[in-house]
Amino acid sequence: MTKSAREDVIRCEGIWKIFGKRSHQAxxxxxxxxxxxxxxxxxxxxxxxxQDASFSVKRGEIFCIMGLSGSGKSTLIRHINRLIEPTSGxxxxxxxxxxxxxxxxxxxxxxxxxxxxxxxxxxMPHRTxxxxxxxxxxxxxxxxxxxxxxxxxxxxxxDLTGWEKKYPDELSGGMQQRVGLARAIAADPTxxxxxxxxxxxxxxxxxxxxxxxxxxxxxxxxxxxxITHDLDEAIRIxxxxxxxxxxxLVQIGTPEEIVTRPADDYVADFVxxxxxxxxxxxxxxxxxxxxxxxxxxxxxxxDWPACHPEDKLNTLVDMAVGTDYPILVKAEGAxxxxxxxxxxxxxxxxxxxxxxxxxxx
Amino acid sequence: MVDKAFSLLDPFSAIDLDIxxxxxxxxxxxxxxxxxxQPIKTFFDGLITGIEHLMQAIPPSVMxxxxxxxxxxxxxRRVGIVVAVALIALGLLSPEAWGLAMTTLAIVNxxxxxxxxxxxxxxxxxxxxxxxxxxxxxxxxxxxxxxAFVYLVPVVMxxxxxxxxxxxxxxxFALPPLVRLTSLGIRGVNPGVVEAAxxxxxxxxxxxxxxxxxxxxxxxxxxxxxxxMLSLSMVVIASMISVRGLGNEVLRAMGRLDAGKAIVGGxxxxxxxxxxxxxxxxxxxxxxxxxxxxxxxxxxxxxxxxLFQKSA
Ligand SMILES: Nc1ncnc2c1ncn2[C@@H]1O[C@H](COP(=O)(O)OP(=O)(O)O)[C@@H](O)[C@H]1O
Ligand SMILES: [Mg+2]
Numbered sequence: 001m002t003k004s005a006r007e008d009v010i011r012c013e014g015i016w017k018i019f020g021k022r023s024h025q026a027x028x029x030x031x032x033x034x035x036x037x038x039x040x041x042x043x044x045x046x047x048x049x050x051q052d053a054s055f056s057v058k059r060g061e062i063f064c065i066m067g068l069s070g071s072g073k074s075t076l077i078r079h080i081n082r083l084i085e086p087t088s089g090x091x092x093x094x095x096x097x098x099x100x101x102x103x104x105x106x107x108x109x110x111x112x113x114x115x116x117x118x119x120x121x122x123x124m125p126h127r128t129x130x131x132x133x134x135x136x137x138x139x140x141x142x143x144x145x146x147x148x149x150x151x152x153x154x155x156x157x158x159d160l161t162g163w164e165k166k167y168p169d170e171l172s173g174g175m176q177q178r179v180g181l182a183r184a185i186a187a188d189p190t191x192x193x194x195x196x197x198x199x200x201x202x203x204x205x206x207x208x209x210x211x212x213x214x215x216x217x218x219x220x221x222x223x224x225x226x227i228t229h230d231l232d233e234a235i236r237i238x239x240x241x242x243x244x245x246x247x248x249l250v251q252i253g254t255p256e257e258i259v260t261r262p263a264d265d266y267v268a269d270f271v272x273x274x275x276x277x278x279x280x281x282x283x284x285x286x287x288x289x290x291x292x293x294x295x296x297x298x299x300x301x302x303d304w305p306a307c308h309p310e311d312k313l314n315t316l317v318d319m320a321v322g323t324d325y326p327i328l329v330k331a332e333g334a335x336x337x338x339x340x341x342x343x344x345x346x347x348x349x350x351x352x353x354x355x356x357x358x359x360x361x
Numbered sequence: 362m363v364d365k366a367f368s369l370l371d372p373f374s375a376i377d378l379d380i381x382x383x384x385x386x387x388x389x390x391x392x393x394x395x396x397x398x399q400p401i402k403t404f405f406d407g408l409i410t411g412i413e414h415l416m417q418a419i420p421p422s423v424m425x426x427x428x429x430x431x432x433x434x435x436x437x438r439r440v441g442i443v444v445a446v447a448l449i450a451l452g453l454l455s456p457e458a459w460g461l462a463m464t465t466l467a468i469v470n471x472x473x474x475x476x477x478x479x480x481x482x483x484x485x486x487x488x489x490x491x492x493x494x495x496x497x498x499x500x501x502x503x504x505x506x507x508x509a510f511v512y513l514v515p516v517v518m519x520x521x522x523x524x525x526x527x528x529x530x531x532x533x534f535a536l537p538p539l540v541r542l543t544s545l546g547i548r549g550v551n552p553g554v555v556e557a558a559x560x561x562x563x564x565x566x567x568x569x570x571x572x573x574x575x576x577x578x579x580x581x582x583x584x585x586x587x588x589x590m591l592s593l594s595m596v597v598i599a600s601m602i603s604v605r606g607l608g609n610e611v612l613r614a615m616g617r618l619d620a621g622k623a624i625v626g627g628x629x630x631x632x633x634x635x636x637x638x639x640x641x642x643x644x645x646x647x648x649x650x651x652x653x654x655x656x657x658x659x660x661x662x663x664x665x666x667x668l669f670q671k672s673a
Contacts, residue, residue, distance in 0.1 A: 081560055083556060083559060083560055103564075107562040107563070107564060108562065109562075110559070110560055110561060110562035111561055111562025112562070114560075116557070116560040116561070118553060118556075118557060120553045122551075122553040122554050122556065122557035123554070123557075124554055124557070124558075124572060124576075125554075125576070126575045126576060135558070135561050135563075136561035136562055138571075139558075139561060139562050139563045139564075139567055139571075140562065183561070193560075
């Protein structure tokens with residue numbers, strides 16, 4: 001198997017999780033008759049936590065799962081390291097089926113290849129910062145000298161040097177979650193699972209930790225599944241975002257795709273308040289050159305400013321205030337489209353001038 | 362068997378299920394099987410007597426200093442001082458008081474040690490399994506509420522009078538709180554922390570030893586404290602089956618209506634109770650109360666260590 005940069009590290013296939021004593025009968029009934037969630041609750045006294053979730057995460061990618069509280073995000077992420085057994089479906093990590101592993105291999109996978117960060121921090125109150133950080137190594141029987149080295153390294157990575165001998169209750173919330181982060185990266189795992197890691201923190205501290213995480217992430221290139229209920233955070237951090245609603249993944253895409261082409265009204269409501277300035281690119285709102293010429297004729301374009309297709313709206317606004325002309329979009333020297341002032345303003349509003357369908361939204 | 366005419370108004374006097382008669386069969390069985398239990402009895406008798414002889418052999422002043430130092434280490438300086446005062450008072454009660462107290466302490470220690478060996482695993486199991494908890498709860502209730510005299514007789518029939526029987530009746534009475542509170546402690550551990558331990562690859566045994574038991578320790582120690590107190594409160598009853606010590610003093614004083622002797626014995630038991638209670642409660646101090654210092658950084662050991670460090 002070649003380890004190309006775009007190889008799938010995590011693949012979830014058709015994951016269902018039904019909570020309750022009769023979950024398997026409920027699953028059968030869903031397969032046979034396609035019962036609704038309400039019917040499942042009434043007939044089988046079971047709760048559907050996750051409903052047929054499939055997605056994959058590529059090496060080094062940050063995959064955000066966004067959804068309101070109770071939408072099943074925590075349940076879904078816990079299938080990846082099999083803290084929860086799926087009622088149906090499977091999780092494949094680097095080609096290995098996690099659900100077919102025996103207890104020993106599973107423990108090795110969890111300790112060596114997956115790091116996890118929890119919303120509640122879940123630090124061990126009776127262990128020092130240092131002993132919390134190297135827990136996964138201790139469990140694997142890594143010798144003390146090696147552990148000391150790893151601990152120093154991980155603690156330095158999250159800016160907590162000097163706090164090694166403190167206990168979690170002597171630290172602030174933000175620092176505790178830094179310990180949680182250090183613990184997750186200590187064993188140098190391939191995968192990071194982050195279940196609303198920053199949700200419990202003050203906005204200012206949350207911002208700081210996001211920054212710490214993003215610089216760490218840029219350095220370490222961990223394949224990450226990041227859960228949040230905050231779309232701003234998902235957009236800031238994620239390479240791709242999955243929107244989850246009532247146990248269903250309703251849309252998976254890049255932040256730009258989610259914001260500009262929401263799959264349904266639910267997602268559209270979500271993204272309505274999001275600033276498009278740093279998200280939407282020129283290519284998305286431009287009118288293709290041939291269309292423009294067909295409508296308004298060839299104007300020569302001599303003094304018109306030009307931008308790249310991937311430039312964001314923010315850059316275009318800066319250009320637009322310095323000129324009366326529309327802005328050209330150039331790829332490899334050739335003009336491919338035009339952004340008029342009108343299209344730019346509509347783009348900022350989140351409505352696409354070029355596409356009549358979006359206009360009706 | 363029905364020798365009276367049956368009447369709906371008073372049905373019970375006419376029905377005789379002969380429960381006490383059937384229970385007598387147990388007695389017969391017990392007497393027949395005494396021989397089989399003899400080696401076990403001899404072993405434990407030797408063990409308990411050994412502990413007692415050891416405690417009697419150590420001169421009282423040396424013993425006193427040792428107990429005070431251990432208390433100071435385990436529970437802090439203030440408890441150390443309380444223990445020192447209490448033990449001196451105990452010794453001054455009467456010339457024989459110290460020796461009697463050591464005998465009682467040996468019995469109580471043996472009973473508590475066995476309670477830990479039996480109760481801790483049972484408590485852990487009960488903490489993990491609702492079914493096991495449900496099954497043992499009525500048994501524990503019975504052990505705590507049934508009058509000691511009821512099981513005193515069968516135990517004596519099986520094992521005869523003496524220390525071993527005394528320890529067994531003490532265990533029956535004192536075991537339940539340790540089991541209950543161990544279970545409570547295990548159940549009280551933050552499930553998020555246990556989940557984190559699982560997520561980082563800990564095995565069930567590692568989770569128990571590295572997470573659950575350490576976090577349940579304060580609750581378990583509260584249970585241990587209860588068990589010790591209950592063991593001590595059994596010494597008078599145990600003395601009825603010829604267990605010596607302070608309890609026996611009280612019993613004999615009662616027989617002779619000797620109030621003075623009864624007070625000496627009674628006070629001795631109370632003083633032992635205070636000492637054991639303070640020390641075990643002090644053990645339960647959380648890390649935060651000790652400013653997160655390790656045990657060897659505190660108490661007499663810490664003092665000696667710091668002296669060495671200064672001179673080095
Ligand atoms: N162990 C469980 N038993 C029954 N229902 C559960 C269990 N865990 C979660 N659920 C239900 O599954 C749904 C999703 O929960 P969760 O995954 O925690 O959501 P989120 O993390 O998105 O807030 C909720 O409705 C919750 O009540
Ligand atoms: Mg959650």
